[in-house]
Amino acid sequence: MPKQGEGLVDRPMTDDAAHRAAIEELYEHTPVGCALVLDDGTIISANLTLATLLDVPRPRLLGTPLLEHLEPDDRLATLQFLSRITPEHGDAPLEVRVRPREASPRVCVLSAARSTRADTIRIALTDETGRRAAERTALQAQKMEAIGRMAGGIAHDLNNLLTVVSVHDDFLLDAFPVDDPRREDLLAIQNALHQAAALTKKLLAFARPQVLDRRCIAVNSLIGELARVMRPRLEEGVELSSAPSMPSPDVKIDPEQLEQVLRNLVRNAEEAMPGGGRITIETESVELTTQQLLGQPDVAPGWFVRIRVSDSGIGMDPPTLAHAFEPYFTTKPRGESRGLGLATVYAIARQNGGFVSATSQEGLGTSVDVYLPEVEPEEPRSVSVPSLQALTGDETILIAEDEPAIRTAIHRMLTKQGYSCHLAADGEEALRKLEELDGKVGLLLSDVVMPNCNGPELAHRMRAKYPKIPVVFMTGYASADEMQDSSIPASSGVLHKPFTLHALQKAVRAAIDGG
Numbered sequence: 001m002p003k004q005g006e007g008l009v010d011r012p013m014t015d016d017a018a019h020r021a022a023i024e025e026l027y028e029h030t031p032v033g034c035a036l037v038l039d040d041g042t043i044i045s046a047n048l049t050l051a052t053l054l055d056v057p058r059p060r061l062l063g064t065p066l067l068e069h070l071e072p073d074d075r076l077a078t079l080q081f082l083s084r085i086t087p088e089h090g091d092a093p094l095e096v097r098v099r100p101r102e103a104s105p106r107v108c109v110l111s112a113a114r115s116t117r118a119d120t121i122r123i124a125l126t127d128e129t130g131r132r133a134a135e136r137t138a139l140q141a142q143k144m145e146a147i148g149r150m151a152g153g154i155a156h157d158l159n160n161l162l163t164v165v166s167v168h169d170d171f172l173l174d175a176f177p178v179d180d181p182r183r184e185d186l187l188a189i190q191n192a193l194h195q196a197a198a199l200t201k202k203l204l205a206f207a208r209p210q211v212l213d214r215r216c217i218a219v220n221s222l223i224g225e226l227a228r229v230m231r232p233r234l235e236e237g238v239e240l241s242s243a244p245s246m247p248s249p250d251v252k253i254d255p256e257q258l259e260q261v262l263r264n265l266v267r268n269a270e271e272a273m274p275g276g277g278r279i280t281i282e283t284e285s286v287e288l289t290t291q292q293l294l295g296q297p298d299v300a301p302g303w304f305v306r307i308r309v310s311d312s313g314i315g316m317d318p319p320t321l322a323h324a325f326e327p328y329f330t331t332k333p334r335g336e337s338r339g340l341g342l343a344t345v346y347a348i349a350r351q352n353g354g355f356v357s358a359t360s361q362e363g364l365g366t367s368v369d370v371y372l373p374e375v376e377p378e379e380p381r382s383v384s385v386p387s388l389q390a391l392t393g394d395e396t397i398l399i400a401e402d403e404p405a406i407r408t409a410i411h412r413m414l415t416k417q418g419y420s421c422h423l424a425a426d427g428e429e430a431l432r433k434l435e436e437l438d439g440k441v442g443l444l445l446s447d448v449v450m451p452n453c454n455g456p457e458l459a460h461r462m463r464a465k466y467p468k469i470p471v472v473f474m475t476g477y478a479s480a481d482e483m484q485d486s487s488i489p490a491s492s493g494v495l496h497k498p499f500t501l502h503a504l505q506k507a508v509r510a511a512i513d514g515g
Contacts, residue, residue, distance in 0.1 A: 033108075033125035036115060041066040041082055044120065053108070053127055055100035066123070071097040071105055078110065085121050087114045098125065107132050130294070137295030140325075155200040156449070159476025160403050162200070162498035166193050167409040170501040197498050200476075214352075216377060217255055219283055219305055220248035226262055227281065237276020240266065245284045249305040251372040257348045264341040265309040265368055272313030272366060282308040285374055296355045303374040304354065310367035316360040324358060345370065391505035392417045395442030395512055399423050400430035400458060401474065402450045406497075410445070413501050414508070427453025431461060439466040443512050448475040470511040474499075 027034065033050030035043050042065055051058040054069045067075040074096045084091045091112070097105040111124045173186050223242055231240050251258070262281070269279045283305060290301045316324065325346040345368070349356045353373045360366035397419050401407040404425075411421045422437065424430035427450055434441060444462060448455040459471045476497035495507045 031126075033127070035066070035123050035125075036120050037066055037082070037123055038120060039082065041079065050125060053100070053106065053125060054098060055102055069098055071099055073097075081110065082112060082121060085112050085114050087118070095128075096125075134295030138297060143326075156476045158196070159200050159497040160406060162193055162196055163476070164403075164405045164409055165189070166498045166500055167413055167504075169193065171412070174501075193498060200498075214252050214254055216250050216252050216375060217258060218248050218250055218377070219258075219307065220244035222255065222258060223262065223281055223283065223307075226259060230263070230266060234270055234279075235276070238270050238273055239276075239278045241278065241280050243280060243282040245282075249283060249285045249374050250377045251305050251352075252375045253348075253352050253372060257352070261345050261348050261370060262307075262309070264345050265370075268341055268368075269309060269311035269313060269366070272311055272315070274314075277312035277365075279309065279311050282306075282310070284308070286371075288371070298350075299353065299355055299371075300373075304371040305374045307370040307372070308367055309370075310365060312365045315362040315364050315366055317362055321358060321360050325356065342368075391502075391509050393442075393509065393512065394418050394420070396420045396422070396437065396440060397443045397445055397508070398430055398433055398437070398441045400425075400427060400444065400446040400450065400455070402426055402447060406447075406474075410504065413504055417505060419508075426450045427455070427458035427461075430458055434462060434466070439469070441466070441469055443508060444469055444471045445508065446471065446473055448473050470514070472507050472511045 028048045030047065030049060033053045034047045035050050036045040037043050043062055046058060046061050048058065051061050054061065056064075056069070067078060070078055077094065078096055081091055081094045094110045096108055096110050098108050099105055106127055106129045109126045109128055111126070113122050114120075115122050169186055169189050173183060173190075176183050176186070220242075223244065227240055227242050234240060266279055266281075273279075285303060286306050287303050288301055293299050293301055325342045346356050349370050349372065354371045356368065356370050358366060358368045397414055399407060399410055399414075399421055401410065401423075402425055407423055407425070411423055414421050422433050422441075424433050427446070430444070430446065431453070444459065446455040446458055450458075453461070455473050455475075459473075462469060462471075470493070472493050472495055474495045474497060493507075493511055495504065499507075
């Protein structure tokens with residue numbers, strides 16, 4: 001047998017040595033930056049994670065004050081924090097901002113405890129930058145959703161009121177001769193109604209997904225055509241250029257919405273450059289992972305088309321940038337802007353499965369990135385348009401509308417055109433009327449949002465027995481979700497409130513004639 005102490009060199013690592021190696025590995029590479037500091041904050045020992053976080057090689061890090069690596073505004077609070085650390089107890093963790101040499105400040109949480117050596121303190125820096133950013137994004141999305149629900153509810157009620165005013169204004173216009181001077185007052189009311197309708201449309205675009213005509217769009221082609229149209233209309237000294245990716249990516253969206261997004265972004269960029277400058281629209285296909293989409297609720301990972309609109313304008317400070325996408329937030333003088341441009345961009349991106357982000361620096365301009373899910377190109381589809389002849393008729397129309405004033409006004413409008421109308425205050429009553437008429441109805445004209453049985457459910461139940469009856473939905477606040485049970489395509493058979501007598505006549509005849 002070997003004597004005591006012989007053969008130790010050839011033996012495998014002992015359990016204690018392996019344990020020490022594992023502890024050293026854990027200490028060096030743990031996700032938390034750890035260090036031993038003196039009472040004044042001088043770093044005397046640090047792990048590799050801390051050196052990486054502060055972007056300083058470890059040999060150069062040792063002997064430097066911890067305060068030197070923090071934002072100036074956080075240094076006094078940190079020094080006071082360290083002074084409160086005693087052998088008996090520590091202090092609540094402190095939020096600080098560290099200053100890496102070649103990167104933006106990072107938000108960290110500083111924890112500390114007194115070491116076994118009385119003159120040293122153990123500290124831990126946890127990088128919270130990513131988590132805080134994700135939390136802010138998620139909270140912003142929740143706030144925007146709450147504001148959107150409120151805006152949508154207001155727009156819904158307002159559209160109902162505007163519809164009543166609009167149709168009665170039409171009645172009065174029809175009652176006065178063409179040369180009657182009182183028509184000027186009625187036309188002024190009509191003009192104000194059009195402006196109010198445009199405003200509620202913007203509110204609804206922000207509020208929630210609308211009944212839209214989504215198509216497969218070649219993004220680069222739309223941007224190229226829009227840039228060609230917009231260039232002559234820009235202020236002198238403002239240049240607009242595009243840098244499209246190749247091959248051209250495709251998205252599925254209502255083309256009017258995508259055009260609205262681009263117009264709003266270009267208009268915002270132009271207003272940020274009062275002395276002139278350059279606006280650039282870029283496109284790129286990017287793949288985003290679940291990790292990259294933290295804080296973007298309901299956005300699935302995959303391939304996206306990134307549309308970036310950047311300018312060389314005055315830029316925004318961080319507090320302004322934090323509120324940039326909120327409705328009615330604007331830095332422009334009172335009366336010059338309604339503050340719905342970027343809010344609408346945000347809403348449209350969310351409604352189409354994407355999101356928006358922005359970066360800005362005062363004096364160096366702003367970049368807004370709109371991410372929309374990329375799709376495979378589709379073959380062009382042919383669309384048949386029903387022929388519109390006379391706008392009058394003698395068919396039977398079943399009207400389902402829960403607002404009495406609107407129901408009465410529509411009844412009056414259509415009976416004047418020769419139609420036979422039957423009224424229902426909700427979907428259940430409409431189904432009973434349908435049975436009384438034995439299904440002999442030329443058209444169902446239904447509101448989308450009604451008590452007891454909404455419009456899409458009414459259409460679904462009606463078509464189970466009477467599949468050939470056409471439907472026109474009236475909506476002042478209809479979303480894609482509310483339409484999903486209807487067999488009527490979202491791109492047709494929809495009459496948006498507030499509407500005019502002529503718009504109602506056209507919608508009714510188009511649905512009946514297109515049967």
